[in-house]
Amino acid sequence: xxxxxxxxxxxDRHREEVGGKGFALARMxxxxxxxxxxxxxxxxxxxxxxxxxxxxxxxxxxxxxxxFEDMRWEEMWDISLRIRSMFLxxxxxxxxxxxxxxxxxxxxxxxxxxxxxxxxxxxxSKTSFAGLHxxxxxxxxxxxxxxxxxxxxxxxxxxxxxxxxxxxxLDVEKTAMAVVIQKIVAGELSGVIFGQNPNDPSLxxxxxxxxxxxxxxxxTVEPDRWVLDRKTGLVRSHNPAQRDKxxxxxxxxxxxxxxxxxxxxxxxxxxxxxxxxxDLCLRAEELFGSPQDVEWTFKDNTIFVLQSRPITxxxxxxxxxxxxxxLSLHRSFExxxxxxxxxxxxxxxxxxxEAQTLANVNLGSLSERELAEEIERRSAIYQRWVGxxxxxFIPMAHGIRLFGQVYNDAVRPRDPYEFMKLxxxxxxxxxxxxxxxxDMASVIRSDNQLAVALRAGKGPERNEGFHKALxxxxxxxxxxxxxxxxxxxxxxxMINFLLEMAAREPVKASARPKELxxxxxxxFSRFEGDRRTFATELLDLGCASYxxxxxxxxxxxxxxxxxxxxxxxxxxxxQKQRKIDTHSLSAEEVxxxxxxxxxxxxxxxxxxxxxxxxxxxxxxxxxxxAGPGIGKGKARVIDQLSDLMSFRAGEVLVCDAVDPNMxxxxxxxxxxxxxxxxxxxxxxxxxxxxxxxxxxxxxEATERIRTGDEVTVDGYLGIVVIHAAA
Amino acid sequence: MVxxxxxxxxxxxxxxxxxxxxxxxxxxxxxxxxxGQPFANLVAFAATDDLKHLVFATTxxxxxxxxxxxxxxxxxxxxxxxxxxxxxxxxxxxAAIGRAEEVRGTEKADLMKLYLSKHSHLKAFATxxxxxxxxxxxxxxxIVRRFQNVMELWMTQ
Numbered sequence: 001x002x003x004x005x006x007x008x009x010x011x012d013r014h015r016e017e018v019g020g021k022g023f024a025l026a027r028m029x030x031x032x033x034x035x036x037x038x039x040x041x042x043x044x045x046x047x048x049x050x051x052x053x054x055x056x057x058x059x060x061x062x063x064x065x066x067x068f069e070d071m072r073w074e075e076m077w078d079i080s081l082r083i084r085s086m087f088l089x090x091x092x093x094x095x096x097x098x099x100x101x102x103x104x105x106x107x108x109x110x111x112x113x114x115x116x117x118x119x120x121x122x123x124x125s126k127t128s129f130a131g132l133h134x135x136x137x138x139x140x141x142x143x144x145x146x147x148x149x150x151x152x153x154x155x156x157x158x159x160x161x162x163x164x165x166x167x168x169x170l171d172v173e174k175t176a177m178a179v180v181i182q183k184i185v186a187g188e189l190s191g192v193i194f195g196q197n198p199n200d201p202s203l204x205x206x207x208x209x210x211x212x213x214x215x216x217x218x219x220t221v222e223p224d225r226w227v228l229d230r231k232t233g234l235v236r237s238h239n240p241a242q243r244d245k246x247x248x249x250x251x252x253x254x255x256x257x258x259x260x261x262x263x264x265x266x267x268x269x270x271x272x273x274x275x276x277x278x279d280l281c282l283r284a285e286e287l288f289g290s291p292q293d294v295e296w297t298f299k300d301n302t303i304f305v306l307q308s309r310p311i312t313x314x315x316x317x318x319x320x321x322x323x324x325x326x327l328s329l330h331r332s333f334e335x336x337x338x339x340x341x342x343x344x345x346x347x348x349x350x351x352x353x354e355a356q357t358l359a360n361v362n363l364g365s366l367s368e369r370e371l372a373e374e375i376e377r378r379s380a381i382y383q384r385w386v387g388x389x390x391x392x393f394i395p396m397a398h399g400i401r402l403f404g405q406v407y408n409d410a411v412r413p414r415d416p417y418e419f420m421k422l423x424x425x426x427x428x429x430x431x432x433x434x435x436x437x438x439d440m441a442s443v444i445r446s447d448n449q450l451a452v453a454l455r456a457g458k459g460p461e462r463n464e465g466f467h468k469a470l471x472x473x474x475x476x477x478x479x480x481x482x483x484x485x486x487x488x489x490x491x492x493x494m495i496n497f498l499l500e501m502a503a504r505e506p507v508k509a510s511a512r513p514k515e516l517x518x519x520x521x522x523x524f525s526r527f528e529g530d531r532r533t534f535a536t537e538l539l540d541l542g543c544a545s546y547x548x549x550x551x552x553x554x555x556x557x558x559x560x561x562x563x564x565x566x567x568x569x570x571x572x573x574x575q576k577q578r579k580i581d582t583h584s585l586s587a588e589e590v591x592x593x594x595x596x597x598x599x600x601x602x603x604x605x606x607x608x609x610x611x612x613x614x615x616x617x618x619x620x621x622x623x624x625x626a627g628p629g630i631g632k633g634k635a636r637v638i639d640q641l642s643d644l645m646s647f648r649a650g651e652v653l654v655c656d657a658v659d660p661n662m663x664x665x666x667x668x669x670x671x672x673x674x675x676x677x678x679x680x681x682x683x684x685x686x687x688x689x690x691x692x693x694x695x696x697x698x699x700e701a702t703e704r705i706r707t708g709d710e711v712t713v714d715g716y717l718g719i720v721v722i723h724a725a726a
Numbered sequence: 727m728v729x730x731x732x733x734x735x736x737x738x739x740x741x742x743x744x745x746x747x748x749x750x751x752x753x754x755x756x757x758x759x760x761x762g763q764p765f766a767n768l769v770a771f772a773a774t775d776d777l778k779h780l781v782f783a784t785t786x787x788x789x790x791x792x793x794x795x796x797x798x799x800x801x802x803x804x805x806x807x808x809x810x811x812x813x814x815x816x817x818x819x820x821a822a823i824g825r826a827e828e829v830r831g832t833e834k835a836d837l838m839k840l841y842l843s844k845h846s847h848l849k850a851f852a853t854x855x856x857x858x859x860x861x862x863x864x865x866x867x868x869i870v871r872r873f874q875n876v877m878e879l880w881m882t883q
Contacts, residue, residue: 057811064815064872616736619868620876719874 003045003099006107007038017042019118019178024288024308031287033280034304036183039107043120043176045096046153052093059083059157060172065622065718068165070699073326074678077159077401078624081679085408085416087154092146100149104181105142111183112138112249115148116307117155118178119168132160132168133177137214138184138249145181151409152179160330163323185304186249187297189268191216191223193281196230196291196311203236204228206277208268213295213306214254215247220334221256224267226274233278240267245334252531256334276303284308331398333538339396340544343552347392351385351555358562363569371570372594378563379587385559393552399545400680403538410526410535417679422519422539423546424689429554430660431689433477434667440469441501451502454495470494477554493645500668504649507667507690550682553660563587570594618704618722625718626679627687627694631671635709635722637702638662652713654705658683666690671713673720675701687715695720740879741777744867747806747818748773748780752845756782756862757801758793765793771802772844774837778881780822780862781829781841783852791858798825802862814873824864824881834859 002009010018010026018026022040029035050056062079071079092100117133134155136148155161156177161168169175191208207216207223215221222241229236246259269277277296280303284292288310295306331339358378366374400423407419443466444451453462460467474491520539527535570590571582578593580601585593589601636647638655647653647665655662657676663686666672670692674683677697687694693715698704701720705711710723754771757764767790769782780802784791794800805819829837838859842849851857867879 057814060812061814061873066872615880615882616740617878617880618876619878620874622872622874717874 003042003048003096004103005040005042007035007040010040014042016120017044017178019043019120019180020309021116021118021307022178022180023118025180025182025305027287028284028305028308031283033283033287034302036185036304036306037107038180038182039103040118041100041149041179041181043178045100045149046156046176046178048096049090049092049150049153052096053090055086055090056172058086063157063172065624066697066699068162071697072677073159073163074680075624075697076162078677078679080154080157080159080162081401081404081408081416083157084151084154084405085413087150088147088408088412089414090150092150097146100146101142104145108142108145108181108183112140112186113145114180114182114184114306115139115145115152116180116182117152118180119156120176120178132164133158137212137254138252140252149179149181153177159326163326182306184249185297185299185306187212187299187304189273190295190297190306191268191277193277193294193296194291194311195281195285195293197227198311202230204230204233204278204281206269206274208277209241209246210243210259210263210268211246211248212254213247213297215245215256217295218332220332221245221247224269226269228274228278233275235274238267243268250530251528255530255534273298273303280305331395331402333402333534333541336396336399336402336541336545337537339392340399340541340548343392343396343548344544347388348548348552348555351388351559354381354385355555355558355562358559359565363566368573368594371566371573372591375563375566375570375587375591375594378566382559382563385556389552389556393548396545396552397549397680399541400549403542403545406535406538407523411522418519419542420546420679420685420688421516422523423542424685428547428550428660428685428689430550430663430686433473433554434664436469436473437498437501437664438506438667440466440473441498442506443469444498444502445506451499454499457492470498497645497647497664500647500649504668546685549680550660550685553682557659557661620722621698621701621704621720623673623695623698623701623718623720624677624679625715626674626681626684626696627672627692627715629671629691629693629713629715631669631693631713631715633670633711635673635705635707635711636669637705637707639702652711653683654701654707654711655683656702657681658686660686666692671695671711671715673698673701673705673711673713675699736877737879740867740869740877743818743869743871744777744820744879745773747804747820748777750806751804754780754782754802754804756790757803758790759797759799760793765790769802770845770848771804772841774840777867778864779837780864781837781859782862783841783848783857783859785854785857787856791860794826794860798827800824800826800862819870821868821870822862822864823866823868824862826860826862829859829861837861 005014005018007026007029010023015023018040025035025038050059062083114135114137116135119133134152136151139145139148156175161170189208189210190213191206192213194205197203197205206226206228209216209221209223216223224241225239227236228234243264244259245256247254247256280296281292281294284294284305288308291311292308293311294308297304297306361374363371363374403423404419408416411418443463444454447463450463450466470491474494523539524532524535567587567590571585574580574590574593575582580593582590585601592599593601631652633650633652635654636643636651638644638653641662644662644665647668649668650670652671652673653665653669654673656674658672658674658681660682663682666686667690672683672687672692672694674681674696675698678684681696684694684696693713695713695715695718698720705720705722712721712723714721752770753768755766756769757766759765769784771780771782773780802822803819805817807813807817838852841852841859852859864881866881869877869879
């Protein structure tokens with residue numbers, strides 16, 4: 001069949017080839033409904049593209065690095081970024097380009113369009129997964145449309161689609177994507193009508209905003225909402241929105257702007273327009289035989305139907321289904337800007353103040369009961385901040401992704417993570433902290449007598465400045481070991497660590513100002529006028545997001561350190577007075593022992609790792625390439641934080657998940673291997689800062705690799721080789 | 727301490743992977759050497775149930791037989807590739823490393839039975855007086871999956 005069809009060419013037999021959206025639009029247009037002029041690029045065109053370019057195999061390779069069940073959402077995001085980058089950088093085969101170019105040019109010359117996904121089955125009544133694939137608004141020019149067709153194809157493998165791969169039946173060999181290209185109708189007001197409220201079948205619901213629908217769909221513009229009686233079409237209730245924003249077409253794409261004052265006062269729909277919207281919905285329902293969810297827009301008092309799909313009641317998300325939460329992490333630029341303000345101006349200062357207030361409490365003066373209550377109070381405070389971390393700090397990390405996508409679209413680099421270099425161009429607290437450590441190590445390096453005195457366990461009589469710096473450091477960051485069984489001997493452990501640092505050459509975080517300047521220039525040169533301002537703001541947001549992602553853990557670490565301090569105080573007292581081994585006591589047990597003199601905690605045996613047998617050896621493990629480079633050395637497997645203090649220069653750090661509070665050993669290491677996967681996790685970020693090889697997402701890394709194993713970390717290919725047993 | 731070691735569960739799981747693959751394939755590539763020059767040949771093989779031995783047949787006049795008589799070290803590779811792009815993530819390849827010897831005496835009847843149960847059409851060939859039934863005593867299996875995941879199974883004889 002042809003690779004491209006008009007809405008009037010489409011027949012029943014084309015249903016699978018043009019996807020749910022394309023088919024519904026064709027039916028509506030053919031039945032006299034007012035749909036904007038559109039063309040459908042068939043699923044066959046997608047198949048031609050992936051087969052002629054070898055992309056199908058490349059996608060297969062990407063998706064098969066490890067089983068999906070073992071993948072975190074972050075890893076799916078990485079995969080879809082790499083796939084998207086392949087689509088961006090793979091030219092359309094000449095023959096396909098030729099077949100699409102002609103019709104696109106003759107239909108849309110000089111017009112702006114919307115390029116929408118139309119995956120087969122996407123909009124069927126059983127499965128409605130709106131928003132899993134991409135749509136692009138206000139695209140002009142044939143070449144730009146062709147490029148955006150590729151991006152819509154790439155979104156067949158978006159992280160969101162990969163999360164719902166089973167429901168969508170995603171299969172590299174079979175699944176294909178059709179695309180709808182629709183003339184843009186720059187409506188004055190737009191919205192969505194749900195022909196039947198899933199919670200009350202007697203009602204229909206309209207949501208409407210000024211300007212384009214985009215703001216309503218992505219949640220940046222709050223809609224007015226009307227509830228209608230399905231039988232009569234009469235308005236039952238109206239919930240006005242706080243109207244202040246509007247999405248309008250910009251030179252390139254769309255722009256969020258302030259809403260005119262008179263429109264702020266007036267609801268977007270009036271008594272004349274509401275029945276028109278309701279009538280449109282009824283016509284669609286009659287045509288398709290079931291209640292519909294219809295997108296519409298008004299231009300010059302004429303209503304246009306933009307798309308229609310069956311209403312699905314299936315909310316498949318059970319209480320254990322975390323996917324809706326992952327989907328919620330996709331935040332818009334505006335949403336992230338507001339979130340950043342809140343984090344920087346309110347949440348972090350509050351958290352710092354809270355930790356400081358706790359640090360000022362003299363725990364030694366508290367009675368046993370008071371101390372128990374203080375531990376409870378601190379534990380509750382810490383839990384509250386953990387909640388904030390999940391609800392506000394983690395979503396902020398999406399700023400990195402948003403910047404990455406815009407950067408890749410504009411620059412099309414060969415390395416889809418090139419954008420990270422620009423984000424790292426501002427100092428994270430963990431890097432500052434590491435520099436302070438490095439400064440102290442260099443004092444030891446240059447003062448041999450100090451080194452001798454430190455090794456002998458002598459006090460501050462030699463080099464007072466060094467000891468002051470160390471105390472200042474501990475005051476600011478804790479002694480790096482709090483929360484472990486070493487907390488009480490932290491200062492000595494820190495000195496040992498600094499001696500280790502001093503024993504090898506200094507390492508600095510990588511900074512290549514010229515390269516960065518060139519990258520920045522390259523990025524900004526792709527934007528003009530208004531768009532340049534957007535690019536500048538987005539880079540700034542991305543940098544903040546990158547910095548905060550690391551820093552917020554450090555701040556949270558400070559609150560935790562204060563909780564641990566109280567628990568440790570309790571343990572010291574218990575050990576002294578009750579002669580109970582406090583090593584493995586939990587905070588709850590410490591509280592109980594402090595409150596109840598008769599309570600004796602049960603002894604718990606530490607969980608033993610499963611015995612290993614001689615017959616099986618792992619020689620090579622595959623993860624994700626997260627920091628380019630190659631590193632060789634003896635592995636140091638970190639099972640608990642205190643293991644970090646035994647870390648030796650030149651070892652390879654192997655751990656379950658690197659926390660920014662752990663990254664002080666990174667400058668000493670030859671490479672990083674992490675079980676947790678993803679390019680944007682702390683281990684990967686800090687490895688890039690220091691130019692170290694890093695492989696993440698290695699299943700069972702800490703079980704398969706043992707301290708002392710000779711390993712090679714191939715950060716280019718994401719492979720860890722375990723050499724002959726040490 | 728065992729480095730890079732696996733658990734008992736790993737051993738069983740890995741043995742099953744090997745067993746299934748050996749059962750699914752009829753042919754294997756064997757590698758031998760003479761004076762440092764490597765050679766490779768295709769043979770029909772069968773595996774003992776305990777995975778300790780891989781059996782194949784060759785006439786004594788062949789160069790591979792001569793090479794193995796001179797140096798018994800050999801490697802046999804078995805894989806399930808389909809000559810498709812999907813091989814890169816679907817295919818499993820196993821290299822069995824050990825020493826080869828000609829089977830003689832009482833053991834021969836049992837191993838011949840095993841060999842012919844898999845390759846009945848080779849009866850005339852394998853039982854000819856000029857043909858030697860060979861067994862590879864496996865020291866180690868290297869298993870490669872998902873393109874780059876490599877594990878080893880060490881066999882105790």
